[in-house]
Amino acid sequence: MDACPKNIVTYMHAHLDGDISATEEKELRSHLNTCGACQKHMSELEYVVHTLESLPAIAVPMGFSERVMLRLPKPKVKSSIQRWLRRHPMLVAVAIFAILMSGPLMSGYNSSSEFSVTDYPGLIVKDGSVVVPENETIKGDIIVKNGSLEVKGKVDGDITVVNGKYMASAANVTGQVKEVDETFEWLWYSIKDCVTGIFSSK
């Protein structure tokens, strides 16, 4: 094979790839006709190609695609929500704003529709009405929501009545008495309470 043209093997491969010019093909043919070693080389390569091409396909194992489907992560709902959010940024901004604004107000107001009272041992609580009995002194602030408060004894502190009635016969209250009605006033009261809370805690 020493006398063979240097690039004859390259031509063989180019021939196999169908990637050969007419003149190169001619050169290859005429050389193969005269050179037994290269003929052998060429036919061995053709044998390799032929064997490779005749390899049978291996069947996919049963249930392959089902097993793939089982292995898939399940972010379906989440991803569709994410896509929706991405598509409507303004709506999202408005919704977040609305939620943030309504949150504290609604929760404050809703919880205030139930009767509640600051609990002290001496208080008499009955059917939404609270009585500070005579001869009793409550030390501390009393807040009554959605109920009436009647003071017969003494209160050593502030009184706040939200959405309810305040009655005092002897008016023995050392602190302030506040009656709060309706949402807006309740909100205002909450804010004031919060602010004074911040300052008094310092």
Place this chain on the structure above:
Amino acid sequence: MDTLINKRIKQVLKGDQNAYSDIVNSYQQSLYHVCYRILGNQQEAEDIAQEAFVRAYINLHTFDPKRKFSTWLYRIATNLCIDRLRKKKPDYYLDADVPGTEGLDLYSQIPADERLPEEEVERMELKERIHYEISRLPEKYRTVVILKYIEELPLQEISDILEIPLGTVKTRVHRGREALRKQLGDV
């Protein structure tokens, strides 16, 4: 086929996971076969082919629909196969004890990759023999030979899948054929 696949891809991206099973059914045969020929055994082939489909699903939003889906899918699968081959590549003595596994040597860990005794090779059927010879090819020749002759893909597509220049693909196909010629002539 490509328009149908692109339609399914859109459905999957909209959240319809079931549409993906059509995609799996369309490509499972070829993908599994490629993995089987590259890795040399069915168990690993199933594992890697499944992994390829799962990764394709997870990264489906990064697929460019102007490209060919099968090329993208083959790329994921061949990369996974190559990673797997590199991990199990034996570059130490096969009968050395594996640290932490009493009594196990590497022979018990490596499937068809090492050379078999000549008599055994001679007894093989041709298709068995060629499968074995493919598994002995260096990984870079093995991959191109399989994509060209088993998947019958055009050289340009192989270049796209493996992200190597067309000229390199050609050289590797040539060398792969030469290596197989020598191996088959050996016995």
